Amino acid sequence: MTVAITPTGIRFEKMTAAIGARVHGIALDEQATPQVVQTLREGLHQHGVLLFEFGKRVEEEQFKNFSHLFGEVEPVYGFSTKKEDPTAKQPDASYMDAVRQPLRQYRTNMWHSDGTPFERPPQAAMLTPVEAPELGGGTMWSSMYAAYEDLSSHYQRLLEGLTVLHSTMRTPFVKQQTQTTHPAIIRDPVTGKKALFVNSIYSERFLDMSERESDSLMRFLFEHVNTPEFHVGVTWRAGIVAVWEERVTQHRAVDSFVGPRKLRRLTFKGVTPSA
Numbered sequence: 001m002t003v004a005i006t007p008t009g010i011r012f013e014k015m016t017a018a019i020g021a022r023v024h025g026i027a028l029d030e031q032a033t034p035q036v037v038q039t040l041r042e043g044l045h046q047h048g049v050l051l052f053e054f055g056k057r058v059e060e061e062q063f064k065n066f067s068h069l070f071g072e073v074e075p076v077y078g079f080s081t082k083k084e085d086p087t088a089k090q091p092d093a094s095y096m097d098a099v100r101q102p103l104r105q106y107r108t109n110m111w112h113s114d115g116t117p118f119e120r121p122p123q124a125a126m127l128t129p130v131e132a133p134e135l136g137g138g139t140m141w142s143s144m145y146a147a148y149e150d151l152s153s154h155y156q157r158l159l160e161g162l163t164v165l166h167s168t169m170r171t172p173f174v175k176q177q178t179q180t181t182h183p184a185i186i187r188d189p190v191t192g193k194k195a196l197f198v199n200s201i202y203s204e205r206f207l208d209m210s211e212r213e214s215d216s217l218m219r220f221l222f223e224h225v226n227t228p229e230f231h232v233g234v235t236w237r238a239g240i241v242a243v244w245e246e247r248v249t250q251h252r253a254v255d256s257f258v259g260p261r262k263l264r265r266l267t268f269k270g271v272t273p274s275a
């Protein structure tokens with residue numbers, strides 16, 4: 001069934017077989033009951049990405065209020081960036097602005113989960129356009145449930161025993177370099193499903209194997225995440241809000257657009273991912 005109607009009246013309309021659902025039956029300024037909150041949060045873990053279409057631009061206060069449905073907001077998203085000129089203003093972490101943070105330079109056009117070099121990466125994130133590009137410039141997500149399930153049992157078993165070093169080595173614009181380790185395969189606490197937790201920006205290498213073995217396995221997994229059958233995308237328009245579960249998805253921007261591209265962003269506090 002592509003549309004699931006829940007007892008709260010919220011409907012999840014699947015966008016692809018693997019990932020993503022459009023959500024119907026909730027207003028932007030709704031005072032949600034605990035049942036609605038629970039339905040939305042379960043839907044987020046199940047579908048990986050939820051899209052809401054409110055028809056007109058979502059303002060800052062509305063965005064903040066709506067975020068309460070999904071968890072506790074992180075005051076500032078993890079990384080502050082280096083600036084040659086110390087008097088220059090830091091890019092505001094509450095926006096993804098393609099003028100201040102060019103997509104290729106900031107590597108936001110590579111598949112990743114946010115903040116995995118931290119012990120507690122964000123659990124989820126939320127975006128809405130302030131200025132949507134005239135053309136292109138969408139965001140894509142890849143299902144890490146699908147990425148895990150599509151592997152043969154041999155690869156699944158191999159990865160389940162492995163630990164990955166995540167670092168900011170490939171993001172030299174980050175002011176304070178940081179690193180940590182996470183299991184290669186994690187289990188979502190809500191759905192109980194397993195997900196691949198290796199990404200092409202922050203996952204540096206597998207522990208307890210040779211560099212050659214690790215590089216080869218990493219390369220294979222980065223290509224695997226890029227399988228179209230695991231993907232869903234959005235073209236930004238005023239009034240669209242996307243919320244995604246960071247642990248069971250990866251995302252990337254598409255650096256092909258015309259006009260300004262400025263998105264309002266926030267992230268939700270997470271716990272340490274576990275196998």
Ligand SMILES: [Fe+2]
Pocket residue numbers: 108112113114251
């Ligand atoms: Fe990101």
